[in-house]
Amino acid sequence: MAPPLALPTKGRIRPAMSTDTVFFWEGAKRHKLLIQRCTSCGNLRHPPAPACPSCHSLDWDTIEASGRGRLHSYVVHHHPPMPGFDGPAVVVLVDLEEGTRLVSNIADVQPDQLCIGEPLEVFFLDQEEGWTVPQFRRPISPDQRNPDAAQ
Amino acid sequence: MSICNKAAIVGIGATEFSKRSGRSELRLALEAVTAALADAGISPADVRGLVTFTMDHNDEHAIARSLGLDEVTFFARTPVGGGGGCGTVALAALAVAGGLADVVVCYRAMNERSEERFGAPASSGYGGEGGMASSWDLDISWSQPYGMATPAGWIAMSARRYMHEYGATSEDFGRVAVAARKHAATNPAAWFYKKPISLEDHQGSRMIVDPLHLLDCCQESDGAVALVVTSLERAKDIRQTSAVITAAALGIGPAQVGVASHYRQDIGGAAETAVVAKQLWRQSDLTTDDIDLAILYDHFSPAVLMQLEALGFCKPGEGRHFIQNGAIEVGGRLPVNTNGGQLGEAYIHGFNGMAEAVRQLRGTAVNQVPGATHVVVSSGTHVPTSGLILTRA
Numbered sequence: 176m177a178p179p180l181a182l183p184t185k186g187r188i189r190p191a192m193s194t195d196t197v198f199f200w201e202g203a204k205r206h207k208l209l210i211q212r213c214t215s216c217g218n219l220r221h222p223p224a225p226a227c228p229s230c231h232s233l234d235w236d237t238i239e240a241s242g243r244g245r246l247h248s249y250v251v252h253h254h255p256p257m258p259g260f261d262g263p264a265v266v267v268l269v270d271l272e273e274g275t276r277l278v279s280n281i282a283d284v285q286p287d288q289l290c291i292g293e294p295l296e297v298f299f300l301d302q303e304e305g306w307t308v309p310q311f312r313r314p315i316s317p318d319q320r321n322p323d324a325a326q
Numbered sequence: 327m328s329i330c331n332k333a334a335i336v337g338i339g340a341t342e343f344s345k346r347s348g349r350s351e352l353r354l355a356l357e358a359v360t361a362a363l364a365d366a367g368i369s370p371a372d373v374r375g376l377v378t379f380t381m382d383h384n385d386e387h388a389i390a391r392s393l394g395l396d397e398v399t400f401f402a403r404t405p406v407g408g409g410g411g412c413g414t415v416a417l418a419a420l421a422v423a424g425g426l427a428d429v430v431v432c433y434r435a436m437n438e439r440s441e442e443r444f445g446a447p448a449s450s451g452y453g454g455e456g457g458m459a460s461s462w463d464l465d466i467s468w469s470q471p472y473g474m475a476t477p478a479g480w481i482a483m484s485a486r487r488y489m490h491e492y493g494a495t496s497e498d499f500g501r502v503a504v505a506a507r508k509h510a511a512t513n514p515a516a517w518f519y520k521k522p523i524s525l526e527d528h529q530g531s532r533m534i535v536d537p538l539h540l541l542d543c544c545q546e547s548d549g550a551v552a553l554v555v556t557s558l559e560r561a562k563d564i565r566q567t568s569a570v571i572t573a574a575a576l577g578i579g580p581a582q583v584g585v586a587s588h589y590r591q592d593i594g595g596a597a598e599t600a601v602v603a604k605q606l607w608r609q610s611d612l613t614t615d616d617i618d619l620a621i622l623y624d625h626f627s628p629a630v631l632m633q634l635e636a637l638g639f640c641k642p643g644e645g646r647h648f649i650q651n652g653a654i655e656v657g658g659r660l661p662v663n664t665n666g667g668q669l670g671e672a673y674i675h676g677f678n679g680m681a682e683a684v685r686q687l688r689g690t691a692v693n694q695v696p697g698a699t700h701v702v703v704s705s706g707t708h709v710p711t712s713g714l715i716l717t718r719a
Contacts, residue, residue, distance in 0.1 A: 187470075187471045187472075187473075188447065188449075188452070188470040188471055188475055189452040189471065190452060190467035190468070190470060190471050191451035191452050191453070191457070191459035191460075191463035191464055191467045192452075192457075192459060192464070192467070193459050193464055195464075196464055196467070221468075221589065222464070222465065222468045222583065222589065228581075247487065247593075248483050248484070248486045248487040248490070248588075248593065249483070249486060250474065250479055250482040250483050250486055250535050250536060250537070251533070251535065251536035252473050252474060252476075252479050252482075252535045252536075253532070253533045253534060253535060253536065254532070254533070254534050254535075255445065255446060255447065255476070257447055257473035257474075257475065258447060259473070260473045263536075264472065264473025264474070266469070266472050266473055266474040266479065266483070268483055268487075268588050268593075275589075276588065276589050277468065278468055278469040278472050278474060278483075278586075278588060279472055280472050280473065286536065291486075291487075291490045308471050308472070
């Protein structure tokens with residue numbers, strides 16, 4: 176099997192941010208996956224926006240996602256080369272169990288092994304430029320976390 | 327006020343389509359605009375309106391100045407790129423119907439291959455702390471850091487889901503490309519004139535963004551196209567057969583996000599085209615059975631299947647069955663992109679497709695559909711978009 180594609184820790188295109196969106200990236204830096212929540216009706220939304228599409232309230236806070244989700248779709252970007260990526264980028268679209276959806280990458284899985292609907296979990300990859308991206312991987316079972324426990 | 331059947335496209339003009347025009351975009355625009363006016367037999371001095379895309383680099387007043395216009399009374403733009411093409415004609419028809427201008431020129435000019443490549447990774451708008459960021463910058467910032475920063479990548483994500491939901495395959499996408507290249511092969515204006523492809527060629531072409539092969543992707547082109555829109559009264563004096571604007575509509579769909587509306591419930595389709603379609607059929611009182619051919623926006627081949635479905639030519643997911651057995655070729659049940667489309671002729675943000683629709687209604691297309699009376703034209707999917715139904719006068 177081909178070796179896992181390495182996920183870049185520098186050189187990626189950096190996201191633009193505004194006062195509406197910076198919370199997400201600040202959360203990522205603290206290794207928390209945050210979802211914007213309307214404090215009026217409780218609706219969760221991503222991508223972040225100033226107003227709630229359900230009740231139009233401008234008031235919001237955030238919740239921390241469980242980090243568990245399922246694969247909704249994916250692509251393998253081959254051409255042209257993407258900044259930071261030293262080869263094809265495997266880009267995934269993940270349905271979080273809270274109901275919102277986000278784009279990310281996946282670690283340690285060959286793209287031809289990916290299965291739409293399969294469970295994934297978040298982890299965080301710090302970037303050398305001083306920011307952090309949420310990334311996904313197949314859930315690590317308790318056995319794999321601690322091989323001794325399986326004995 | 328209805329805009330149906332109040333205005334017509336009476337002139338079309340274009341430059342050659344190339345990979346390196348060697349001329350400024352403004353010059354390309356003026357070449358196309360003056361050619362379209364000459365085609366209509368309308369003096370440049372009679373132009374009162376100018377419409378293009380927000381992405382076009384050639385300001386309306388720069389065109390007006392070069393044409394020596396002393397009095398322009400209408401100018402407007404449609405947003406984003408490929409979604410705006412038919413929208414420019416919708417705006418022109420609105421201006422004519424509303425009495426704001428009686429001769430309006432729509433134009434799109436770009437050195438998209440030699441000077442600006444949309445296929446290159448889009449810059450992020452990242453300006454560091456406190457940097458200015460547009461809503462567009464912010465929208466695409468949710469995918470760029472992960473290596474998804476090109477139109478091919480954004481559309482591929484929807485295409486993958488479409489395959490998953492409906493069982494479509496890369497070969498199904500390939501059949502769209504093969505049909506387009508077959509039409510281009512007999513169109514001397516097409517970049518891929520005399521260069522048809524087979525399904526094997528398609529399958530063997532390199533991956534750009536899996537599941538999209540190179541031959542699923544439209545070209546990058548240099549060139550310009552312009553269209554002249556005027557009132558039906560004035561059109562009666564024009565020497566060319568008019569393409570009457572029977573319906574014209576714009577559409578933003580649910581949870582629209584730039585080219586990447588990946589956050590809406592159903593990403594395996596063209597929801598914004600469905601918004602346009604509903605209006606086109608209502609305005610025109612026509613049905614899919616009345617349509618003789620379709621010009622569907624083919625930035626990427628899967629989008630043609632999604633648009634056939636969104637426009638109601640078949641049910642969701644059935645586009646791959648609809649196109650079987652040459653159905654979208656000249657002679658088939660619904661010829662599509664008879665000029666070769668953007669896969670085969672050129673990528674001028676759909677403007678070359680609108681010109682083809684006009685030629686078909688005039689009966690002067692190189693791949694003519696006999697007796698073409700009603701044409702439906704769509705613009706780009708996965709962005710705010712637009713559409714037209716044009717009818718032979």
